[in-house]
Amino acid sequence: MIAEGVLVVQRMLASRFHPHALLGTDRRLTELKDDLAGSAVPFYRTSADVMARVVGFHLNRGVLAAARRVGEPSVAEVIAGARTVAVLEGVNDHENLGSIFRNAAGLGVDAVVFGSGCADPLYRRAVRVSMGHALLVPYARATCWPAELMTLKENGFRLLAMTRTSRRARWPRR
Missing domain, CATH: 3.40.1280.10 (SPOUT methyltransferase, trefoil knot domain)
Structure with missing residues (x-):
């Protein structure tokens, strides 16, 4: 899984998904300095041009983080x-x-x-x-x-639905 941009990478670092590597420009990695302090996540610095060539697109927001997926809850x-x-x-x-x-x-x-x-x-x-x-x-x-x-x-939830069609299913009231 890939996170793009400083804010999204910060949210990844705060989530249950732990990045195994970051790639970014000096500017963006500097913005993440406090977030990465004490972290064992390796990060790699590069230029914007090299980054665009490596990842295949220019709109990468200057930093990418890669994380493995973890099991989904029920x-x-x-x-x-x-x-x-x-x-x-x-x-x-x-x-x-x-x-x-x-x-x-x-x-x-x-x-x-x-x-x-x-x-x-x-x-x-x-x-x-x-x-x-x-x-x-x-x-x-x-x-x-x-x-x-x-x-x-x-579990006590009230079900409400929105649909774009005129067909609808009615749920029995309990």
Whole structure:
């Protein structure tokens, strides 16, 4: 997984995802000096031109961090103690998903649950657009979709839905 930019790298350093290396320009690595103090994460300095050639694009914001993925929690784990949960189905665009995470963090959403057809929240573009919040807001993938919606109801959550179609499913009131 890749984090781009000082703020996103700072959020990665504060998350459960631990970078195994950073590549950046002098200016951007200097901005991260305090964040990297005492850290064992190796960092490599380079020029903006060399960095663009190495990573394959110029819009890299001057610093990149690479981290390995770690196991994802279950739906039960991410909703435990949560008051507000965003449930997503079919959000297959990485930038849209990143934007949802950014807004979820801003609105105080405690967790995100993915249903079927959702993009990867740890894809580079999703992490960048989320400003790193995809690394901080807890999330889980529902393995039994849509049955796990009932798990939310059974745990006291009220289900509200938005859709662009005139078709809708009615959930029985309990």
